[in-house]
Amino acid sequence: MLKQLKPKSSKMPDRFPDLPRSRKISVSLSEVLAMAIESLWSNRLRTALTMLGVIIGIASVISITSVGQGVQKSTEQQIQALGSNLLLVTSGASRTGGISSGGGSASTLTWEDAKAIAKQVPAVEGTTAFLQRQTQIVYGGQNTSTTTLGTDLNLSTIRNISPQEGRFFNQEELDTAAAVVVLGSKVRDDLFGNGGRSVGEDIRIQGNRYRVIGVMEPKGNTGGQDQDDRVYIPLKNMSARIVGNNSLSGISISGVWLKSADEERLDEAQFQVTNLLRLRHNIRPPQLDDFRITNQADILNTFTSIVGLFTIMIGAIAGISLLVGGIGIANIMLVSVVERTREIGIRKAVGATKRAILNQFLTEAVIVSCFGGTIGIVFGIAIAFGAATIFSFPFIVSGLSVVVAFGLSMLVGLIAGVVPARNAAQLDPINALRSD
Numbered sequence: 001m002l003k004q005l006k007p008k009s010s011k012m013p014d015r016f017p018d019l020p021r022s023r024k025i026s027v028s029l030s031e032v033l034a035m036a037i038e039s040l041w042s043n044r045l046r047t048a049l050t051m052l053g054v055i056i057g058i059a060s061v062i063s064i065t066s067v068g069q070g071v072q073k074s075t076e077q078q079i080q081a082l083g084s085n086l087l088l089v090t091s092g093a094s095r096t097g098g099i100s101s102g103g104g105s106a107s108t109l110t111w112e113d114a115k116a117i118a119k120q121v122p123a124v125e126g127t128t129a130f131l132q133r134q135t136q137i138v139y140g141g142q143n144t145s146t147t148t149l150g151t152d153l154n155l156s157t158i159r160n161i162s163p164q165e166g167r168f169f170n171q172e173e174l175d176t177a178a179a180v181v182v183l184g185s186k187v188r189d190d191l192f193g194n195g196g197r198s199v200g201e202d203i204r205i206q207g208n209r210y211r212v213i214g215v216m217e218p219k220g221n222t223g224g225q226d227q228d229d230r231v232y233i234p235l236k237n238m239s240a241r242i243v244g245n246n247s248l249s250g251i252s253i254s255g256v257w258l259k260s261a262d263e264e265r266l267d268e269a270q271f272q273v274t275n276l277l278r279l280r281h282n283i284r285p286p287q288l289d290d291f292r293i294t295n296q297a298d299i300l301n302t303f304t305s306i307v308g309l310f311t312i313m314i315g316a317i318a319g320i321s322l323l324v325g326g327i328g329i330a331n332i333m334l335v336s337v338v339e340r341t342r343e344i345g346i347r348k349a350v351g352a353t354k355r356a357i358l359n360q361f362l363t364e365a366v367i368v369s370c371f372g373g374t375i376g377i378v379f380g381i382a383i384a385f386g387a388a389t390i391f392s393f394p395f396i397v398s399g400l401s402v403v404v405a406f407g408l409s410m411l412v413g414l415i416a417g418v419v420p421a422r423n424a425a426q427l428d429p430i431n432a433l434r435s436d
Contacts, residue, residue: 032356036363039336047368050332053325054372054412055379058405061315062380065401067387068311072304074393085263085296086158087124087270089117089277090255092290107252108290111152111235113280114256120276123269125259128154131238132254137231138204139191146187147230148205150238158259161227166199166214169234177236181210185218186228205231208241266295319408325372326412333365333420344424358425365417366410373409377402 040047091108114129131150136143149155153174156162169180183191183198192198198212210233219227233242239251260269270293277291278284337344344357381397388395 032359032363033367035360036367039340039360040364040367043336046332050328050368051325051372051375053321053328054369054409055325055376057319057321057323057325058373058376058409059380059383060321061319061405061408062377062397062401063383063387064315065311066380066384066395066397067393068307068314069396069398070384070388070393072307072311073396075303075307076300077394085260085266087258087260087266087273087296088255088294089258089273090292090294091253092288092292108281109253109255110250111253112250113277114152114253116280117256117258117273117276121258121269121272123260123265123272125261126154126158127256127258128152128158129235129253129256130155131235131243131252133238133242135206135242137187137191139201142191144187144190146184146190148238148242149230149232150235150242151232152235155232158257161216161219163214164217166212168214168232174234174236177234177240179208179210179237179241180213180233181205182214182216182232183212184216184228184230184232186226187231188215205233206242270295323412325369325409326416329365329368329413329416330419333361333417334423336364337361337420337424340424354425358421361421361424362414362417365421366413369409369413369416373406376409377405380405 089109111129114127117124118127129152133148134145135148136145137148153168153171156168162168163182164185166182168182169178172178173180181203188196188198191203192201198215201212202209203212204210216228216232221227235251235253243252258269258273260266274289274293278289281290283289347357348354384397385395
């Protein structure tokens with residue numbers, strides 16, 4: 001009679017029957033960290049080179065973000081220093097053969113227009129008219145090409161700029177078209193040397209002699225225009241001696257700066273000025289306006305948006321080096337798994353679980369990215385501080401950018417370590433022990 005065969009167990013036989021399952025090694029987090037650090041330290045050069053990609057990536061992201069924010073803040077401060085509640089009305093463009101010569105090329109605005117705006121527009125607090133030309137200025141053996149502005153007495157109030165030395169011209173000098181001039185600080189330095197004495201000296205503008213009565217305070221570069229590379233003379237003198245083109249109804253001007261009571265009333269002021277000028281110039285639909293109005297607040301917002309987008313774009317490009325760093329970590333960890341195959345086999349033979357092997361290799365990858373990220377943050381902040389000091393813009397480091405950069409470095413390490421760690425955990429201990 002045949003013996004009834006017992007069904008074989010579906011479970012695979014234990015490869016290590018002498019090691020009870022209760023004795024499978026359980027490794028604590030501190031032990032995993034200690035083993036990971038010991039392994040990385042034993043290969044210091046390789047570890048340092050692996051971290052280099054992460055360091056460069058994080059430092060680039062931090063420094064570029066900081067520089068972008070600093071430049072943006074500096075520009076905002078410069079524009080606001082000149083006034084953010086301003087409107088600029090400029091003459092229209094002349095056209096030849098259907099081709100526009102650009103805004104301000106036609107003489108469509110007059111000084112009387114500026115005075116009418118000041119009197120009849122409730123939302124406008126003040127105005128200053130100007131006539132602008134590029135001129136050659138000579139003093140002794142020195143000469144420079146700069147912008148000459150013929151303006152009225154309201155310039156200092158509307159544009160928030162005052163003489164640093166001497167004074168601005170007065171009402172009598174404006175009415176009599178006196179040959180006096182106030183220099184921008186850069187023009188003063190070009191003609192008289194850095195900080196040289198200029199008040200009381202005579203210079204020539206387009207061959208006409210002018211007495212220097214003041215030097216304006218430095219304002220820097222705003223919107224691509226150097227506010228210090230210009231000179232100021234009375235509007236009547238500019239019209240009579242430099243430009244020489246009076247309109248039939250008064251003195252032609254290049255434009256007029258308008259100051260509203262506050263920034264919230266800019267749209268209201270723009271609407272009122274537009275309607276007034278259309279009435280004065282007899283413009284009716286569908287005729288086009290022969291003037292153009294620019295909102296200073298819109299310029300500030302537009303420039304801020306452009307700089308912000310540019311910073312994000314450059315930061316994203318710099319972030320590519322983080323990806324390169326992650327690839328480096330993954331590559332080195334894969335090599336490490338191959339080199340340490342026998343070690344992994346021994347550890348599994350004495351009871352190390354797949355989870356323990358997986359945790360160790362993941363921990364090594366995260367430690368590399370963590371240390372690299374920390375060093376990268378320090379270098380990034382140092383580079384940003386150096387750039388802010390050298391180029392004189394505010395030093396700004398966003399806490400969010402630091403947190404995001406460090407989080408990215410941790411994520412890169414974790415992702416880069418997954419495949420090598422999984423490969424190490426899946427190694428068969430018998431085959432691993434047979435490895436040379």
